[in-house]
Amino acid sequence: MDLLGAETKERIAANLANFAYDPFNYNFLRQLNVLELFLDCITEPNEKLVEFGVGGICNSCADPENAAVITNCGGIPLIIQCLSSPAVHGEQPAPSHLPIKEASPNWNPRCPNSSSREGGLGVS
Numbered sequence: 001m002d003l004l005g006a007e008t009k010e011r012i013a014a015n016l017a018n019f020a021y022d023p024f025n026y027n028f029l030r031q032l033n034v035l036e037l038f039l040d041c042i043t044e045p046n047e048k049l050v051e052f053g054v055g056g057i058c059n060s061c062a063d064p065e066n067a068a069v070i071t072n073c074g075g076i077p078l079i080i081q082c083l084s085s086p087a088v089h090g091e092q093p094a095p096s097h098l099p100i101k102e103a104s105p106n107w108n109p110r111c112p113n114s115s116s117r118e119g120g121l122g123v124s
Contacts, residue, residue: 017056
């Protein structure tokens with residue numbers, strides 16, 4: 001039996017994704033297993049839940065502890081699967097249409113002090 005309607009679930013996921021934007025909330029999100037909830041959202045057939053789940057992951061993954069939780073819970077394959085499927089409203093993902101510069105061999109996205117970002121991944 002589904003106790004919460006789709007609209008209620010969407011509102012909850014949207015609010016949690018917004019909370020995930022603020023580093024002050026990171027510890028609370030981990031304690032309450034909200035990061036795992038975001039991963040569950042991206043496996044749902046409801047496109048809005050997928051959108052809010054991905055938004056919550058994006059908002060929270062800058063923190064190394066959050067990134068570890070997401071990775072350890074199998075989040076990388078789930079995110080790849082989500083990105084590989086048709087985008088919201090049936091549109092195809094656009095990355096193939098973006099002019100991407102070649103990555104500098106010394107640039108590491110996880111290390112902000114690595115070599116210059118010139119020539120790194122970016123849109124021309």
